[in-house]
Amino acid sequence: MLNATDQSFTRPAVPMAHPHGVTTATLDRHGPHESHQGHPHRDRPPCTTPLIELRGVTKRFGSKLVLDGIDLKLYANQAVAFIGPSGTGKSTIMRIISGLLEPDAGEVYVAGQRRQGLMGDTREPEGVDLRLVFQQAALFDSLTVAENVGFSLLQHSSLSAAEILPLVERALARVGLPGVGDRYPAELSGGMRKRVSFARAIIENPTSDDTRPELLLYDEPTAGLDPIASTIVEDLMRDLSRQVDNCSTYAVVTHQDSTIRRTADRVVFLYGGQIRWDGPVTEIDRTDNPYVRQFFSSAVDGPIRVAG
Ligand SMILES: Nc1ncnc2c1ncn2[C@@H]1O[C@H](COP(=O)(O)OP(=O)(O)OP(=O)(O)O)[C@@H](O)[C@H]1O
Numbered sequence: 001m002l003n004a005t006d007q008s009f010t011r012p013a014v015p016m017a018h019p020h021g022v023t024t025a026t027l028d029r030h031g032p033h034e035s036h037q038g039h040p041h042r043d044r045p046p047c048t049t050p051l052i053e054l055r056g057v058t059k060r061f062g063s064k065l066v067l068d069g070i071d072l073k074l075y076a077n078q079a080v081a082f083i084g085p086s087g088t089g090k091s092t093i094m095r096i097i098s099g100l101l102e103p104d105a106g107e108v109y110v111a112g113q114r115r116q117g118l119m120g121d122t123r124e125p126e127g128v129d130l131r132l133v134f135q136q137a138a139l140f141d142s143l144t145v146a147e148n149v150g151f152s153l154l155q156h157s158s159l160s161a162a163e164i165l166p167l168v169e170r171a172l173a174r175v176g177l178p179g180v181g182d183r184y185p186a187e188l189s190g191g192m193r194k195r196v197s198f199a200r201a202i203i204e205n206p207t208s209d210d211t212r213p214e215l216l217l218y219d220e221p222t223a224g225l226d227p228i229a230s231t232i233v234e235d236l237m238r239d240l241s242r243q244v245d246n247c248s249t250y251a252v253v254t255h256q257d258s259t260i261r262r263t264a265d266r267v268v269f270l271y272g273g274q275i276r277w278d279g280p281v282t283e284i285d286r287t288d289n290p291y292v293r294q295f296f297s298s299a300v301d302g303p304i305r306v307a308g
């Protein structure tokens with residue numbers, strides 16, 4: 001076992017989930033030229049090719065048209081929040097961006113290259129290092145925290161357990177959880193489990209010569225957390241994006257007002273399969289877009305139809 005006190009371990013016989021995830025992204029149609037006032041990346045040069053571009057992306061599940069011809073560009077150095085009512089396709093768009101799900105129609109470009117099939121279908125690595133933090137923290141219950149955080153390095157690097165342990169500890173320290181490596185997920189609070197899933201996403205591989213820009217994808221990172229735990233996670237997202245070099249970018253799906261305001265530069269509002277609004281977070285209280293207004297006022301009346 002990968003254990004902070006016992007450095008011998010066995011590679012866990014657990015199927016590999018997609019490795020990790022956390023980032024900072026900004027808006028699409030406002031493009032990379034948009035100013036990043038107040039944002040940690042504002043001093044970094046913008047990258048002109050979108051990290052991700054969706055062209056006419058359509059996805060159905062059965063008779064339900066979830067995404068209906070979505071065009072979207074995610075640029076480096078931007079923090080983008082996908083918002084919208086439940087069931088509107090936010091997780092679906094994240095899964096398509098990450099390459100876990102294929103669109104029925106339309107194209108996905110990763111750093112300017114068209115993706116063929118799903119993530120991992122080709123031997124060549126994609127031009128962006130995509131890292132995911134799932135809606136559920138998605139830790140393996142039967143593995144310790146250290147084993148969860150070190151899992152991808154155990155599976156995909158030539159590093160020994162003894163070499164991985166300090167990297168695990170460093171990742172845990174970066175998310176404010178030093179010394180919890182020996183515990184099991186069930187022994188942690190929901191907020192701590194979320195932070196462990198961040199540590200898993202950001203663990204470094206010092207043997208890698210990967211210089212690709214990173215894109216962190218967070219699905220509902222603060223769902224189910226109390227306001228204080230939410231603030232800790234929101235601050236962590238911002239802090240991690242400041243610490244990561246090289247065009248670090250993230251996209252976040254969230255319902256939570258505090259998370260939208262505290263972590264996003266740009267907001268993309270999805271409803272009825274389409275992008276209904278796409279603008280800077282500073283505009284969400286000023287725009288008269290009826291979808292945005294209804295969402296932020298929690299009004300029953302408006303263009304958003306709530307089932308039941
Ligand atoms: N694998 C699947 N099979 C069938 N239907 C699916 C599948 N994945 C998603 N759906 C449906 O697609 C729609 C969009 O789902 P999605 O999870 O993207 O919504 P969401 O905006 O993330 O919602 P929430 O805010 O509740 O997480 C929903 O109606 C959902 O039931």
Ligand SMILES: [Mg+2]
Nearest residue numbers: 090091092135
């Ligand atoms: Mg979802």
